Amino acid sequence: MRNLQLSLNQTQKIRLQTALEKLESLSSKSNSNSCVTVADSIPIYEDGILKGHGTSDRKGELVATVCGVVERINKLIYVRTLRSRYKPETGDIVIGRVIEVAPKRWKLEGLFAVERGWNRSFEELSNVYSGERKSAPGSTASPPMRRRTAVDELNMRSIFTENDLVCAEVRSSQNDGSLQLQARSQKYGKLEKGQLLMIDPYLVKRRKQHFHHLEQYGIDLILGCNGFVWVGEHVEARDTIVVNDSEQLAKKSGGTSMDLDEQVENHTPPETRQNICRIANAIRVLSALGFNVILEVITETVKLSNTMNLDIHEMLGSEFYVLVAEKEAERRSSLSKRKK
CATH class of the missing domain: 2.40.50.140 (Nucleic acid-binding proteins)
Known part of the structure; x- marks a missing residue:
């Protein structure tokens, strides 16, 4: 929730704080054994471990040097920071x-x-x-x-x-x-x-x-x-x-009729434009709240705005931020219950 500036009334502040506390408790329960802060001790269950990023050996004890989640890959132990810069990987x-x-x-x-x-x-x-x-019909190969x-x-x-x-x-x-x-x-x-x-x-x-x-x-x-x-x-x-050049010349020689065809082709219906703006605002709200931007959460946020009959600009209002936080808390709570 960095850089989130909203004019909330007292009731909205309490509701938002309650939802965020619920989300924090659910997150801590799911990662109770792996969340660490700076100088926290990391338990070691075997010999010959490899110290990775975010860890350090201090008087024979493995401690964390950053805040994040402990990850273990075979004998490699490292700390994955919760908020980090993007590091490109092949295939991204x-x-x-x-x-x-x-x-x-x-x-x-x-x-x-x-x-x-x-x-x-x-x-x-x-x-x-x-x-x-082209590939052969029915083939999925590039x-x-x-x-x-x-x-x-x-x-x-x-x-x-x-x-x-x-x-x-x-x-x-x-x-x-x-x-x-x-x-x-x-x-x-x-x-x-x-x-x-x-x-x-x-x-x-x-x-x-x-x-x-x-x-x-x-x-x-x-x-x-x-x-x-x-x-x-x-x-x-x-x-x-x-x-190719022949196609470009054909378009140039088409005259006004080709220009009209291009205008019709490039026209975006008003309903589609509204959908673009609505989905974009849903992503803005999720990003401002610090929630993971995934397809399921985006669609749920858009459905919430439609259910409440909100205009596109009303999605950026204080009340909708609070509602999205409460909705996400309910979603994660139901997911944790299903796992049990």
């Missing part, structure tokens, strides 16, 4: 903005919301899916990639240009602190018709699925591991993202 889904079209690559900036030492990355032309060849030519390099701006928002996957990290990205399938690429949100990266947990299609709202939701979240109109996967 991230979102960034193109600042330069360089030879055979695009340079992205502002990739990470907190870790400013990793705010430069690049995406090579050879690592971008072009869609020229389409094969062809070798890029000088013509592809000349047409790089037809794929991504300056100020474009791009969703990609972390391929590797470089010694200078930059990252190498890749977009080898149709689910990656340029993001349009939506909102970009910046939240603390530790609120986005690594999961098997970071791409979500909310069918009931017609919305695509991308939870970037770097703390960038995209909420936009649902877009069907396209066969190609590379436009």
